[in-house]
Amino acid sequence: MTDRTKKKTISRRTLLKGAAGVAGLAAGSGTLLGAPYVHAADAKVLRYLGTAVNEGDEISKKCLADTGIKIEYITATTDDVTKRVITQPNSFDVLDTEYFSLKKLVPSGNIFPLDAKKIKEFDNITPVFTKGELPNGKKIGGQGTAPWKVLYLDGANSKTFSATPTEYITLIPTVYNADTLGIRPDLIKRPISSWAELLNPEFKGKASILNIPSIGIMDAALVVEATGQYKYGDKGNMTRAEIDLTMKVLTEAKKAGQFRAFWKDFNESVNLMASGETVIQSMWSPAVTKVRSMGIPCIFQPLKEGYRSWASGFCVSKAVAGGPKLDWAYEFVNWYLSGWAGAYLNRQGYYSAVLSTAKANMSADEWGYWMEGKPAQADIKAPDGTVLEKAGAVRDGGSYDDRMGAVVCWNAVMDENDYMVRKWNEFIAA
Amino acid sequence: MTQDTGAADLTSPLAPMTAGGSDQAASGGRLRKAAARSIAWLQAGPMMLVFALFFLLPLVLVIIVSAWDYNEYEMIPAFSLRGYTDTFEGCISGLPELCTILKTYLKTLKLCLLTWGLTLFIGFWVAYFLAFHVRSKTWQIVLSLLCTIPFWTSNVIRMIAWIPLLGRNGLVNQGLIGSGLTTQPIEWLLFSEFSVVLALVHLFTFFMVVPIFNSMIRIDKRLIEAAYDAGASGWQTLVNIVIPLSKPGIVIGSIFVITIVMGDFITVGVMGGQQIASAGKIIESRLSALQFPAAAANAVILLGITILIISALTRIVDVRKEL
Numbered sequence A: 001m002t003d004r005t006k007k008k009t010i011s012r013r014t015l016l017k018g019a020a021g022v023a024g025l026a027a028g029s030g031t032l033l034g035a036p037y038v039h040a041a042d043a044k045v046l047r048y049l050g051t052a053v054n055e056g057d058e059i060s061k062k063c064l065a066d067t068g069i070k071i072e073y074i075t076a077t078t079d080d081v082t083k084r085v086i087t088q089p090n091s092f093d094v095l096d097t098e099y100f101s102l103k104k105l106v107p108s109g110n111i112f113p114l115d116a117k118k119i120k121e122f123d124n125i126t127p128v129f130t131k132g133e134l135p136n137g138k139k140i141g142g143q144g145t146a147p148w149k150v151l152y153l154d155g156a157n158s159k160t161f162s163a164t165p166t167e168y169i170t171l172i173p174t175v176y177n178a179d180t181l182g183i184r185p186d187l188i189k190r191p192i193s194s195w196a197e198l199l200n201p202e203f204k205g206k207a208s209i210l211n212i213p214s215i216g217i218m219d220a221a222l223v224v225e226a227t228g229q230y231k232y233g234d235k236g237n238m239t240r241a242e243i244d245l246t247m248k249v250l251t252e253a254k255k256a257g258q259f260r261a262f263w264k265d266f267n268e269s270v271n272l273m274a275s276g277e278t279v280i281q282s283m284w285s286p287a288v289t290k291v292r293s294m295g296i297p298c299i300f301q302p303l304k305e306g307y308r309s310w311a312s313g314f315c316v317s318k319a320v321a322g323g324p325k326l327d328w329a330y331e332f333v334n335w336y337l338s339g340w341a342g343a344y345l346n347r348q349g350y351y352s353a354v355l356s357t358a359k360a361n362m363s364a365d366e367w368g369y370w371m372e373g374k375p376a377q378a379d380i381k382a383p384d385g386t387v388l389e390k391a392g393a394v395r396d397g398g399s400y401d402d403r404m405g406a407v408v409c410w411n412a413v414m415d416e417n418d419y420m421v422r423k424w425n426e427f428i429a430a
Numbered sequence B: 001m002t003q004d005t006g007a008a009d010l011t012s013p014l015a016p017m018t019a020g021g022s023d024q025a026a027s028g029g030r031l032r033k034a035a036a037r038s039i040a041w042l043q044a045g046p047m048m049l050v051f052a053l054f055f056l057l058p059l060v061l062v063i064i065v066s067a068w069d070y071n072e073y074e075m076i077p078a079f080s081l082r083g084y085t086d087t088f089e090g091c092i093s094g095l096p097e098l099c100t101i102l103k104t105y106l107k108t109l110k111l112c113l114l115t116w117g118l119t120l121f122i123g124f125w126v127a128y129f130l131a132f133h134v135r136s137k138t139w140q141i142v143l144s145l146l147c148t149i150p151f152w153t154s155n156v157i158r159m160i161a162w163i164p165l166l167g168r169n170g171l172v173n174q175g176l177i178g179s180g181l182t183t184q185p186i187e188w189l190l191f192s193e194f195s196v197v198l199a200l201v202h203l204f205t206f207f208m209v210v211p212i213f214n215s216m217i218r219i220d221k222r223l224i225e226a227a228y229d230a231g232a233s234g235w236q237t238l239v240n241i242v243i244p245l246s247k248p249g250i251v252i253g254s255i256f257v258i259t260i261v262m263g264d265f266i267t268v269g270v271m272g273g274q275q276i277a278s279a280g281k282i283i284e285s286r287l288s289a290l291q292f293p294a295a296a297a298n299a300v301i302l303l304g305i306t307i308l309i310i311s312a313l314t315r316i317v318d319v320r321k322e323l
Helices: A002-032 A034-042 A057-067 A078-087 A099-108 A195-199 A213-226 A240-255 A266-274 A285-293 A324-336 A340-346 A355-360 A364-372 A400-405 A417-429 B002-018 B025-066 B082-087 B100-133 B137-146 B155-160 B162-166 B171-178 B193-217 B221-229 B234-263 B266-271 B279-288 B292-316
Strands: A045-050 A070-075 A094-098 A172-183 A280-283 A299-301 A307-317 A387-389 A407-410 B068-070 B075-079
Touching: A045 A078, A045 A324, A057 A070, A057 A324, A057 A340, A078 A094, A078 A099, A078 B279, A094 A099, A094 A324, A099 A307, A172 A195, A172 A285, A172 A340, A195 A213, A195 A280, A213 A240, A213 A280, A213 A307, A213 A407, A213 A417, A240 A417, A266 A280, A266 A285, A266 B155, A280 A285, A285 A299, A285 A387, A307 A324, A307 A400, A324 A340, A340 A355, A340 A364, A355 A364, A400 A407, A417 B100, A417 B279, B025 B068, B025 B292, B068 B082, B068 B292, B082 B292, B100 B137, B100 B193, B100 B234, B100 B279, B137 B193, B155 B162, B155 B193, B155 B266, B162 B171, B162 B193, B193 B234, B193 B266, B221 B234, B234 B279, B234 B292, B266 B279, B279 B292
Parallel strands: A045 A070, A045 A094, A307 A407
Antiparallel strands: A094 A307, A172 A280, A172 A299, A172 A307, B068 B075
């Protein structure tokens, strides 16, 4: 017995020695053959899967200059991003997606959570993500797939979300915003203050919603609540009866000719609004800015019922875990949160996850306009230098605290998603 | 025709071998037949292989998957007809109200019929013009290339471009209001069945023109001269000679247009303001929600219906015989 144990330990020790030798050799070869090592460092390439919203050329150029990491964008629609993660997890390295899709992505096991300890600025990430509150401590609405509900996992390979903070982060937060209705004040000619106006027969044939079933139905739910017809337990996770009720309201509106068209693409929404085909529609902040920069009046109208919010972040493909690409991914994410990209996002009307670093990369005037709701001192320019707002302008909805503080629900995937999609097809056929 | 001569050329090297003795003629003939048959198989082989790999196999997979179960994020390889039963939900219990799938298919068939009729009418006359009125080959080629102009830009850009033309404040409405014909802009010009059919016709008339032109160009001009000499009127010549001889082209063009329109969801979606149901749209929204088996079930249903239509068409005209 003792003999055998002894033998075993010896063999293990020799093995370790051997391993050290190999490691030493490997390390030695690295210094001896310096050239290929440098060459390898030059070709740090990450395939970045996401929607067009965050995939700016300037970001990838700046990233290459700062870190030497070359970002190759793979652009797809929100739905197709999810589809690709599920069906082709080896076709990308870094994933940029929204929190609501995590309910599908995490159980698939195709994404790998990042370690909070390796993210330098993690503790400076806005508490909107981590606690569901503003930096000043005000609680914000958490209906739907709010990020803090799906931010943490139980373990590195876990498929269940953790209610308490852990170091395993599903998506490292990057960008988010509060969405509301965009309106054409020159064509409506009266103040708009409630979601109920979306289905107001006054705008028959001139309204539009987003053609993503799970988001379209939430906009309709906001209308239903605003008109006092029904109060939902959770607009982002309806029961079948609630889905039936909401779809009935939408169907009636559709049959009455309320909607001009549904939009799915950023440019579609800009076109509809700019051409006057629609005068009131759910919209994104940069789309409103784009209409306005064409010289057409358009307001991202704050409403008394509050905003529907969305948020997105980074994780990696499980195929990346363990390889050198994981280190590059950490380097990239750390760079992303270090301020330049955050300022870039803020200047488009989105919000960056780490406010302090973004602030350091913006002028006081820019910060005042975009984040504090102050009138612009000088002209406000887009990242590409075009003038977005003249001096004196104030951002629609005001400050960060005013806008994010009024969020009532988050983009979501419902438990009854399958039923909802069937009902949506029924609605389109009605 | 050309295929036949090709096969004859290939079999000709066998001729000296079998022509050896008259007593061997009978068995030689059989041998020759067998060789010709195996060579025919060899010729068809590569295409068959491509078809089997890239058409039949995926089709079989779709049919298999359509009978699987699924959850929020994955397909479960267990037998379930959920995809089908969900699709026909409410078709009996909901009577007399039509169920979603029936309404959708009626709408798709309506759009398909309108598009088919219009592309056939326009395509026929364009082909007629190209075949009988344009004399020079060069001009025939140049003019048929002109028909491809709608395909020079991407689908989405092409459709966004309709907005400034047909929109509420578009050129057409401005013209109509400016000329005093209407006081209010006409709303149904855009995001309506009208605009869907218009865009489909604009896109797919080309698929009608090419096969019909191809049939017409093969009509022996002497037949038309003979008809003229025999005192037939222009109309009689058209009905009794040109149309019957263009039938294969008409049927092939119809197959192109019908199969494309039955499965289209992008044009219907964008031009219909995403508010008009189509068979393809149901598949797309199921795919977007990662409900692959349900999408596959709908694809199988669409395939079945399209095959029914096509087989009915080929019943009317035997394309193979006509060619």
